[in-house]
Each structure stands twice: as C-alpha cells, then as structure tokens.
Amino acid sequence: MLDIADELARWVDEGRAFAVATVVAVGGSAPRGPGAALAVDSEGTVVGSVSGGCVEGAVYDLCVQALEDGGTVLERFGYSDEDAFAVGLTCGGVVDVMVTPVDARASAREVFGTALPAAASGEPLALVRVVRGPAGLLGGALLVRPDGSYEGSYGGSTGLDRAAAAEARAMLDAGRTGTLELAEDGSRCPGGVTLLVESRVPPPRMIVFGAIDFAGALVRAGKFLGYHVTVCDARAVFTTRARFPEADDVVVDWPHRYLRGTATDGRTVLCVLTHDAKFDIPLLEQALRMPVAFVGAMGSRRTHADRDRRLREAGLREDELARLRSPIGLDIGARTPEETALSIAAEIVAARRGGSGVPLTGSAVPIHREGGRRDAAEAA
Structure with missing residues (x-):
C-alpha cells in the first residue's frame, strides 16, 4: 500500500472509497516483490501494479468485488501448465496478493x-x-x-x-x-x-566524490535508481550546481572530512571518481571501515595497485581492503561517461541484489532471486 502512498493519500483526502491489492509474498520468478500494490477506486480508476501486467486484470476484478463485499481477500496467482494464457504468472512464479477495501466500513x-x-x-x-x-x-x-x-x-x-x-x-x-x-x-x-x-x-544515499565529467552521468544514473545523490569535491571551481543540476546536494569540501561528518547507513553507496591519491587515500581509509553498502573507486589497474599499496601502508586489514570495488564497474566495454555510469550502476545493483553480473542468455542463474543479498532500502 505504501508503494503508491502519494496517490492513495489524495484519494483518502477526497473521501474516495477504494480497494488496494498488495503483494504479500512471492515464490520463484516473480516480477515484483512484497509491498508492490495496485488500487482501484469506486469509479474504476487504477493506480499501481502488482505483477508488471501478468495478473493485473484478475486483481482488478478482485478489487471491484472487495469494494462491493467489504471484506479482505487473500489470493494466490501462479503459473498454469495447462494454459499459458490463463490467469497466472507465465514467468513461472507464485504471488500471494491481499486485497483490502478502504471505505466507510473499513x-x-x-x-x-x-x-x-x-x-x-x-x-x-x-x-x-x-x-x-x-x-x-x-x-x-x-x-x-x-x-x-x-x-x-x-x-x-x-x-x-x-x-x-x-x-x-x-x-x-x-x-x-x-x-x-x-x-x-x-x-x-x-x-x-x-x-x-x-x-x-527515506531513499538511500549515493555520494559521488570527484566533480569530473563522469560524475554528471553517474548522478543521472543514481537518480534513476532512486538514490538521494550528493556530489562532493574540494575544488570549488568544478563543484557547482550548474555542472550538476540533477544532484540533490553539491558540496565543496575535502572528501574525507565531508564523509566523516555526514550521515550514512547500511544502504549508502560511495563512488570515488577522483583517482588522485591525495583525495582517495584518506577518503578510502575511512570509507572502508564504515558499515556502508558499497565502496567503489575509479582508476586503471595500475592506479588500483598503487592505491592498494598505500591503503595497506595506512594499516587497513585484508577484510577491509576486500570491500573495495576497484576498478569500479562491470566489464561492458564502456567508453563514454554515460556508458561508464551504466557500468557502475550495474555493479551497484548486482551487489545490492546478489547478482552475478553474467549474461542471462545461456545461464542457469535465476532471473529473480528469493534470497541473495538484501538491501536495507528494500521496497521503497
């Protein structure tokens, strides 16, 4: 229900009666997870989605019926071997959906x-x-x-x-x-x-250190993925709102000093694009000891080897160094800032969801994982 809170809040304010269907549990390969919701008001207006299209028609009918009956309904939708066009998830998954009427009787x-x-x-x-x-x-x-x-x-x-x-x-x-x-x-x-x-x-944070051209593309990718994105660099001439209009925050400060004083949590993603030792080493020395979700740093393999040596000299342990993803990004042959941002974003998603990063074509890897790594922003 909270998945579509913006629209439902307006419906409540207007006094509309509606029924909301919420995904309670999923099994196997399913397009949307628990919390995904679809709602239908008394005039037949629809918002949201519970399956990406597979069972929306049947869920719509359940919402209409719930508005008439005034009762909560729990329904399971799954794949039909006999008829792939029957109501069900042809991707092979199972979804439990709860339908709740929200009217004067609720x-x-x-x-x-x-x-x-x-x-x-x-x-x-x-x-x-x-x-x-x-x-x-x-x-x-x-x-x-x-x-x-x-x-x-x-x-x-x-x-x-x-x-x-x-x-x-x-x-x-x-x-x-x-x-x-x-x-x-x-x-x-x-x-x-x-x-x-x-x-x-609140949305998880992505902090991009280094006000370079690649950072602008990564800001856009981060916003697309739902992050609250901050750009931080000590060089005021480059770190401007005009260069990063889509960032939520643009901060002029030494990266390690800013990181030390700002709020982070287990969902925070840190992307270090400066590839300059005077910025990188004090920043990474701190970042790799913090309980954040992801720490990645840009640079060539030679830069990484030098960075690794300096961090060891600074006293970082093997388990702390193992958290660093460097060079940052998946190997997709990226060249342009936009392609590089896509590469970095793909690695962040893979780390967040427990993905392997290998092509799905010809792979036995499940498309939708029930287990795997779980991000604390799940579901928003």
Whole structure:
C-alpha cells in the first residue's frame, strides 16, 4: 500500500472509497516483490501494479468485488501448465496478493488516513496489516513510527498490538518489507497470525566524490535508481550546481572530512571518481571501515595497485581492503561517461541484489532471486 502512498493519500483526502491489492509474498520468478500494490477506486480508476501486467486484470476484478463485499481477500496467482494464457504468472512464479477495501466500513480507515499522507510526505513509518488469522483480526492495521510508538489496534488484542509494533519497529530500522508470524497473545510463535509489515524509509544515499565529467552521468544514473545523490569535491571551481543540476546536494569540501561528518547507513553507496591519491587515500581509509553498502573507486589497474599499496601502508586489514570495488564497474566495454555510469550502476545493483553480473542468455542463474543479498532500502 505504501508503494503508491502519494496517490492513495489524495484519494483518502477526497473521501474516495477504494480497494488496494498488495503483494504479500512471492515464490520463484516473480516480477515484483512484497509491498508492490495496485488500487482501484469506486469509479474504476487504477493506480499501481502488482505483477508488471501478468495478473493485473484478475486483481482488478478482485478489487471491484472487495469494494462491493467489504471484506479482505487473500489470493494466490501462479503459473498454469495447462494454459499459458490463463490467469497466472507465465514467468513461472507464485504471488500471494491481499486485497483490502478502504471505505466507510473499513476498521482501519483512520490508520490509513494518517499513514498514507505521512508516507507520501517522506516520513519514515511501517504499516502492519493482518494477512492470515481469526476473522476478528482481519482488516486491522497498525501505524508504527521509528520511536516504537504506534496507532491502531487488532481488535483490542493489546499483547498482539505491542508485539507487532516491536517487531515492525525492528523491520523499519532495517528498511525491510515482509511478513512475520505471531501468536494471538503476541508471542513469537508460528501458525497464529501472519502480518505484513510495509516499511517506508527515506531513499538511500549515493555520494559521488570527484566533480569530473563522469560524475554528471553517474548522478543521472543514481537518480534513476532512486538514490538521494550528493556530489562532493574540494575544488570549488568544478563543484557547482550548474555542472550538476540533477544532484540533490553539491558540496565543496575535502572528501574525507565531508564523509566523516555526514550521515550514512547500511544502504549508502560511495563512488570515488577522483583517482588522485591525495583525495582517495584518506577518503578510502575511512570509507572502508564504515558499515556502508558499497565502496567503489575509479582508476586503471595500475592506479588500483598503487592505491592498494598505500591503503595497506595506512594499516587497513585484508577484510577491509576486500570491500573495495576497484576498478569500479562491470566489464561492458564502456567508453563514454554515460556508458561508464551504466557500468557502475550495474555493479551497484548486482551487489545490492546478489547478482552475478553474467549474461542471462545461456545461464542457469535465476532471473529473480528469493534470497541473495538484501538491501536495507528494500521496497521503497
């Protein structure tokens, strides 16, 4: 539901009745993950997507029916061997979709009315809904904030409310969207109540060090991937808003000093494009000891060998040096700044999702991974 919070917040404000279908779980090869949503209002207007097109028609019908019946529905869509054109995911996956009506009868409408505008404005929060459980709990929802406070209830089950809020707070801290199971009394026991926790957190950061021509292309790639992008360089003549109009922040400062004072987390991506030892070494010495998602540095193999030697002399351990991706980017034969940015972006995605970087043609590697490396921005 938070996947399309901007539009749904407007619908709530206008007093529209609507039903929202949310992906609860996926199996095998599926185009979209938990939290992906599609909504239909009482006039038949549609926003969002749950499958990239495979089952949208059937989900639309379920939303219309839910608006009429006023009940929450859980439906599974999967591949049909008998008829590849039947309703299902011809890519071979399985998707569980929960359809919830949000109208005057919805017990959680007040929670949705608070959560959706807050999420649309960028406020971090988690929305927790019952997927499976006793009929009296279906339709209930909690809005959980980063400090652990919450609004809403599952039919007055205080133990379940408190436990769900605590679990959701932990998932929100990690930026995770997914399901969890609790007993009705709130104990961590499978087979009781299944909850969907949707987390909404600010976009992850990409910090590009080095105000060179390649940086402009990487800024555009980073914005396309959903990052909050900062360009930082100590040289004021190059580090200007005019040169990087699409960056969220343009900072004139020594890279290592800026990194030391700015906020980062386990989703942050650091791209070092300066390939100048006086900038690189103090910056990388610090960056490789921080719990960030990705540290990459541009330069030739000779530059990398010299950089590796200097970092060893600075006292970095083998495990810290192993975190450095240098030369940065995947081998796609890139020449231009745009091609190089694509190469770097591809490596960042592969690191984030656990991809191999090999061509899918002729490969036995799964296209959509259920496991693999999970980024803390999942789902936004």
